[in-house]
Amino acid sequence: MRRHSPHVFRKGSWRQGELGPGRPASGGRAWNGPRGWSADNPPRAVRSFPILERTPRKNRTEVTFILPADTPPGPVSVVGDFNDWQPGTHTLAPRRDGTRAVTVALPAGGENAFRYLAAGDYWFNEESADGHDGVNSRLHT
Structure with missing residues (x-):
C-alpha cells in the first residue's frame, strides 16, 4: 500500500497559493504525507513573484x-536601459507552468x-532585484 504522494515537490516548483497539481489554494488537506500539509500549513516550497532567474553563459548572462x-492583467513588458526603454521589445509570454516570462541576454559583469x-x-x-535606484530596479549580471 502506497502511503506517500507520487508527486515530487521541488523548491520553487509551485506558485504562491497553490498546493500542488490540481490542488485548490483553500479548504481541506491537500497532501497526507509523513508530516502532511494543508491550506493552513502550506509546503515550504511556495513561490513568490516576480522572479529573476539568471543563467551564466560565455560573456553574457541570460x-x-x-x-x-494573470497578475497584473494584460500584456507586460520588461523595459530598461538594455532595450533603450522601449515598451513591447521584451513582452512576457505565457508558459506551460501557468506563469509568463521573457529571457533577455545581457553582457556579463554589467549593471542594468x-x-x-x-x-x-x-x-x-x-522587489527581488539586486537593488533600487530611484524608481528603477537594478540588476547585476
Missing part, C-alpha cells in the same frame, strides 16, 4: 523575468536598470 499569468510596464501605463518594480 536573465529570465517571470510573473504570474529596468522596470515592468503593464497595460494601462502601470509601472512596477522587481
Whole structure:
C-alpha cells in the first residue's frame, strides 16, 4: 500500500497559493504525507513573484523575468536601459507552468536598470532585484 504522494515537490516548483497539481489554494488537506500539509500549513516550497532567474553563459548572462499569468492583467513588458526603454521589445509570454516570462541576454559583469510596464501605463518594480535606484530596479549580471 502506497502511503506517500507520487508527486515530487521541488523548491520553487509551485506558485504562491497553490498546493500542488490540481490542488485548490483553500479548504481541506491537500497532501497526507509523513508530516502532511494543508491550506493552513502550506509546503515550504511556495513561490513568490516576480522572479529573476539568471543563467551564466560565455560573456553574457541570460536573465529570465517571470510573473504570474494573470497578475497584473494584460500584456507586460520588461523595459530598461538594455532595450533603450522601449515598451513591447521584451513582452512576457505565457508558459506551460501557468506563469509568463521573457529571457533577455545581457553582457556579463554589467549593471542594468529596468522596470515592468503593464497595460494601462502601470509601472512596477522587481522587489527581488539586486537593488533600487530611484524608481528603477537594478540588476547585476
